Amino acid sequence: MQLPKNRPRDPVALGIKIQVDALAMNKFWTWTDVARGEVSCLGLVEEIRDANTGMITALLVSDFFLVKQCCSLDETMMDAASVAELIMNLEAQGIDSRKLRCWAHSHGSMSVFWSGTDDDCIAGLANGEYLLSLVVNKQRHTMMRLDQYHPCHLFVTDVSWDVHYPLVDGLAEQCLQEFKAKVIENGLLSGNGKITNYERAHDLHAARERGALTDIELQDELDFLGWEPCDFDEQPF
Numbered sequence: 001m002q003l004p005k006n007r008p009r010d011p012v013a014l015g016i017k018i019q020v021d022a023l024a025m026n027k028f029w030t031w032t033d034v035a036r037g038e039v040s041c042l043g044l045v046e047e048i049r050d051a052n053t054g055m056i057t058a059l060l061v062s063d064f065f066l067v068k069q070c071c072s073l074d075e076t077m078m079d080a081a082s083v084a085e086l087i088m089n090l091e092a093q094g095i096d097s098r099k100l101r102c103w104a105h106s107h108g109s110m111s112v113f114w115s116g117t118d119d120d121c122i123a124g125l126a127n128g129e130y131l132l133s134l135v136v137n138k139q140r141h142t143m144m145r146l147d148q149y150h151p152c153h154l155f156v157t158d159v160s161w162d163v164h165y166p167l168v169d170g171l172a173e174q175c176l177q178e179f180k181a182k183v184i185e186n187g188l189l190s191g192n193g194k195i196t197n198y199e200r201a202h203d204l205h206a207a208r209e210r211g212a213l214t215d216i217e218l219q220d221e222l223d224f225l226g227w228e229p230c231d232f233d234e235q236p237f
């Protein structure tokens, strides 16, 4: 589906994270940059689960693999034998090839959207479970899509996603210590990072009283939070 021009995109937040590992994304951007037109690759998807509930909290594309393919300005066709070889190589390394649940392709210098050919390709990759698809272009525009094949084929064409940067040992602690040593936070309610609407409203009221927020900036914040001005004014302060 191609979005009508000038209509702002509004990616759907799924309630779980959709992420691509930074190194994997670097590989894909490199192939996107060197290709004259389209190029495609396949990605391994790890299901990140909550230790207590066992529920999936994130789908992480951990690596991308380039297979032999024929590409033009507006088409990309992966070689079936090369895909089979990739599956065999993964299995030989003890990697479950069913984790190949991401298809990524670049539209070169064209806009990002799901073409009829893309729809056919995604339908052809039906694995009985689900598939993430990522389309990008050289200008760094991206769109992620989630298809479910069971019990019937359903999909969301534009889901929120981000890049997953691996943790570096000790870096978070070092950043925390540096933050504590250098940053003084004034006028903020103490909290554990989980900010309630009550705290948000309090901060906005305080900022408006200080003159730190213009009416337009306040309206932008309310729009961002999805609040009506009357909701905000009714907060008890």
Ligand SMILES: [Zn+2]
Pocket (backbone or CB within 6 Å): 105, 107, 113, 114, 115, 118, 135
């Ligand atoms: Zn396409």
